[in-house]
Amino acid sequence: MTNQSRNQAVLEGRVQGTPELSHENHGIRFYRFALEAPRLSGQSDVLPILIPEESLPMAAPGQPVRVQGQLRSFNNRTGTGSRLVLAVYSRDIQPGLGVPCNQIFLSGTLCKPPILRRTPLGRSICDIMLAVPRRYGRSDYLPVIAWGKLAVQTGELRTGDPLELEGRIQSRIYHKVTEAGAEERTAYEVSMMRLLP
16 A cells, blocks of 8 residues: 555445535535445445535435545534544545445554453454544544454554554444433444455
């Protein structure tokens, strides 16, 4: 994997809802929409996509599309505290090929100690935070989850160790208890499929 390909995602699915204005950067407006990407299990991941205004005609509701880009992290400081927000920044969006796809390649450095644990059924699971360099000295901080043997392998790593992987981007619903009661929220993470040499 070259320096230029340390963060590459390819997704195919259907546009959910109408794209909404996200932000403006250097005079370019970016829009956000949800992409429903089917899993082999029959369930789907619903993933946030950012596209420049010029790509809006490709993102009609219900339209099958193929997105190539990078998984990016942003700090959202609105509300109480700051929160890490993830989205796939589209570099190219085309009509779908009719072949579901959810693939990401990442190369970065562990920026926190891995957390290795077991599920109630005894399966190993490891949570890591990967810092993936971006241009201009910036980095994306991406949560990654590994299962089974991969969990045990990554659980032995230390902060600062390099890591290259192939995986998929997944969405997960959870409930956060706040002063107003329980809120349903969505978390996004990379599910590691294999380590790359």
